[in-house]
Amino acid sequence: MKRLTPTIVEVVVKAPWQARKFEPGQFYRLQNFEIESPVIEGTRLAMEGLALTGAWVDKEAGLLSLIALEMGGSSRLCAALRIGEPVVVMGPTGCADRDPGEGRDGRPGGGGLGNAVLFSIGKALRAAGNKVLYFAGYKNGADVFKLDDIEAAADVIVWCSDIAPATQPRRPQDQTFVGNIVQAMVAYGEGKLGETAVPLRDADRIIAIGSDRMMAAVSRARHAVLTPYLKENHTAIGSINSPMQCMMKEVCAQCLQRQVDPETGEEIEPVFSCFNQDQQLDEVDFPNLNARLKQNSVEEKLTNLWLDYLLKKKPLLRV
Numbered sequence: 001m002k003r004l005t006p007t008i009v010e011v012v013v014k015a016p017w018q019a020r021k022f023e024p025g026q027f028y029r030l031q032n033f034e035i036e037s038p039v040i041e042g043t044r045l046a047m048e049g050l051a052l053t054g055a056w057v058d059k060e061a062g063l064l065s066l067i068a069l070e071m072g073g074s075s076r077l078c079a080a081l082r083i084g085e086p087v088v089v090m091g092p093t094g095c096a097d098r099d100p101g102e103g104r105d106g107r108p109g110g111g112g113l114g115n116a117v118l119f120s121i122g123k124a125l126r127a128a129g130n131k132v133l134y135f136a137g138y139k140n141g142a143d144v145f146k147l148d149d150i151e152a153a154a155d156v157i158v159w160c161s162d163i164a165p166a167t168q169p170r171r172p173q174d175q176t177f178v179g180n181i182v183q184a185m186v187a188y189g190e191g192k193l194g195e196t197a198v199p200l201r202d203a204d205r206i207i208a209i210g211s212d213r214m215m216a217a218v219s220r221a222r223h224a225v226l227t228p229y230l231k232e233n234h235t236a237i238g239s240i241n242s243p244m245q246c247m248m249k250e251v252c253a254q255c256l257q258r259q260v261d262p263e264t265g266e267e268i269e270p271v272f273s274c275f276n277q278d279q280q281l282d283e284v285d286f287p288n289l290n291a292r293l294k295q296n297s298v299e300e301k302l303t304n305l306w307l308d309y310l311l312k313k314k315p316l317l318r319v
């Protein structure tokens, strides 16, 4: 267990088989065992299954790393896991980044959560001879963690922060920008951020990783403000964070994502996101995703408040 920022923790699990099977871009389901979970005032602090991307694996040592942003009840309990405590790690699941290609320019864009996916995909893309340009978007520059790993996964990084000051680059080729990701991409495309070895227009593939609102904004901007700066026939993929439950590929159907043909606007075959989280940006029905992500909103808020109340009664040892 390691705290990376005031709201992000890293959980390293010994799970040799699950580490060996991992391919870049895949994720796991993490859960504590009910029997091991602490009880406060009669409430057992058992987690719901959490979908967490494999940040790195050490196949020799049989270790895998999961990085959790503390948002609600279950993710906040990650920090209370004890060293050596047995946990349930199902997976790897979802699809691997199936087409790293060779000698092409990739362009992931994402932020706090996106980092975990970037670590594995970015490294694999670079190893296959691609150039990776990463728009690292954060609400706040203080949320940045694992700088060395981010740098290892990208040829050029544009550090974007909604609130000033943005992270200052450590390498000469990296740049900094205050504003959102789309604004940063426009400024980069216009050449306002300076000289670059990886022009936006060379990118064959956009991979958007982050909140549904951020991915929807990138998706829309490709057909509007970003059009002049993008290659005409690039592909654009979003790493779709649908609500999930079993994550066992086509079992519970919690993760079903509505898809729409961008040409006709007609509904096409829905996708089980736990089978294939990487979906064509133009086909994802983002309003549907947003509505589905809010389906348990009341229960999630109540759980979070109840956890606040319990932790005031009896604080748990947390990293």
Ligand SMILES: Cc1cc2nc3c(=O)[nH]c(=O)nc-3n(C[C@H](O)[C@H](O)[C@H](O)COP(=O)(O)OP(=O)(O)OC[C@H]3O[C@@H](n4cnc5c(N)ncnc54)[C@H](O)[C@@H]3O)c2cc1C
Residues within 6 Å of the ligand: 027, 048, 049, 050, 051, 052, 053, 054, 067, 068, 069, 070, 071, 072, 073, 074, 075, 076, 094, 113, 116, 240, 241, 242, 243, 244, 245, 277, 296, 299, 300, 303
């Ligand atoms: C493919 C994928 C990869 C991801 N990778 C990462 C990552 O690397 N790092 C990261 O931080 N996040 C990642 N996420 C997002 C992460 O899984 C969610 O943010 C997390 O599940 C939310 O946890 P919480 O503590 O806020 O939710 P909680 O409120 O504890 O809920 C956890 C889950 O249980 C459901 N739930 C809660 N209450 C109920 C109820 N009463 N009835 C039914 N269901 C309920 C919730 O809707 C939610 O799905 C990923 C998501 C996906 C889909």
Ligand code: FES
Residues within 6 Å of the ligand: 243, 244, 245, 246, 247, 248, 249, 250, 251, 252, 253, 254, 255, 256, 272, 273, 274, 275
């Ligand atoms: S989460 Fe159960 S089938 Fe996808």
